[in-house]
Amino acid sequence: MAKEKKANQICNKFGASMEKIVSLAKRRGFVYPSSEIYGGLSATWDYGPLGVELKKNIQEIWWKEMTRLQDNIVGLDAAIMMHPRTWEASGHVENFSDPLVDCKQCKTRFREDKLPQENIDNKQCPECGGELTEPRQFNLMFTTHLGPVQDSGSVVYLRPETAQGIFVNFKNVVDTSRVQIPFGIAQVGKAFRNEITTKNFIFRTCEFEQMEMQFFVKPGTDDEWFEYWKEQRMKYYVEQLGILPENLHFHQHGEGELAHYAKDAYDVEYQYPFGWEEQEGIHNRTDFDLGRHSEYCGKEINYLDPQTNERYIPYVIETSAGLTRSVLVCLMDAYHEETIGEDKNGKPDVRTVLHLHPNVAPIKVAVLPLVKKDGLAELAKDIQKELSEDFATFYDQSGAIGRRYRRQDEIGTPFCVTVDYDSKDNNDVTVRFRDSMEQIRVPRAELAARLRQEIKNYKRA
């Protein structure tokens, strides 16, 4: 069986498979199964020392790109628990609750509301004609109780998406931050969905993190803005996260696929070993959300154009990216097994390397003394201390130098700084590049500036 499993392992062309990523993630401290000492908890994962750096880096890049570099997008951090009426207005109470039936014979599962009426009436499976079970209500929203009394009046939901926190604060932001349409509100945070099944490591989990930006525009200009953000978001993956363009494409939602709020929707999809899957959604949510909240809270939610004195409910272009899912994409896309010649026994020498964009790499610079005697270790530690002001660094003196390079390759460290005997005399160091394995000599005084420049100009080969 074990051998069968190996044969069935799906790899991309660089040798990355889900199993190898999971194994590397655990082994090197990116992602651990949650509550592992108790046997693990279904579909929950913890981020280890390297994983948390990677995740934070992605989040910071997104935040910078979506707020600080934009003059008309502001940030927000809304609570995970929101007034229950929020989810009635949003349509989640209605639409996130699926009646499920199973066929007792062929074990296929259906959403009862999507079956032909005659099959519903006589409880017959459309596939095999077998008998269907009674429908069971399955709501994708987690519930809990707010306050000490656990009655039906105290029920609150854990938010299934962060977007509603933005919509309910639309008026607050307009009234207090002098934004004018077109403008956006960005938010990063956790969301929770009680998925029927989770799968593929951190790809689909019940607790996940979203990076969402809702862009408010004048009705009629929404199609233009939709196109604009579509383009921007695709560029982000290639230029900011360093994802290979051939592993990305758009998927447009067809009629039946569109969510209850959407007029048009494109997904940025990534080519995983298990197929093309969504990474980010760019949706035209129209005035659905603000309109519904207006209706449900009984207050006018609209926008008064200060120039024309026109009053309207803005349309919303949403970009909704998965942060935890981005961690997986970065790892998956960066993972390469490269054969670089032969070893001493004539066998192919394979190095495992993560070609992470330096922006996202958990460690930017490893500082390594060529040998640990003759004062080189002390000098290297000095240099590491100096660099750690500006970069995430790592010091390693154990084992042969080539071995230490390989260790850094495996966790995606883009630069190794090696301190040798000449460093003592000339006050310079070797910088070794992860991708090309080339080396250059850099004066110690220029080191930080040079590394900063290399990160800025980085282009994935």
Next chain:
RNA sequence: GCGAAAGUAGCUCAGUGGUAGAGCUCCACCUUGCCAAGGUGGAUGUCGCGGGUUCAAGUCCCGUCUUUCGCUCCA
């Protein structure tokens, strides 16, 4: 939730009723003057968890939890 398979060291796995194993990893020292796997020594496990059968269970039986693959869907 239903069906199928699996769970033994940090990782990959061997171990079919009789003292818990291997390779890699990890730690210390030596070696190493720029691309891993050289030397010496060392650490690591309630064999997922609970119960049962047996003189004896990692191994057989029952339960349970978790993971993987399908059904489902979507950030």
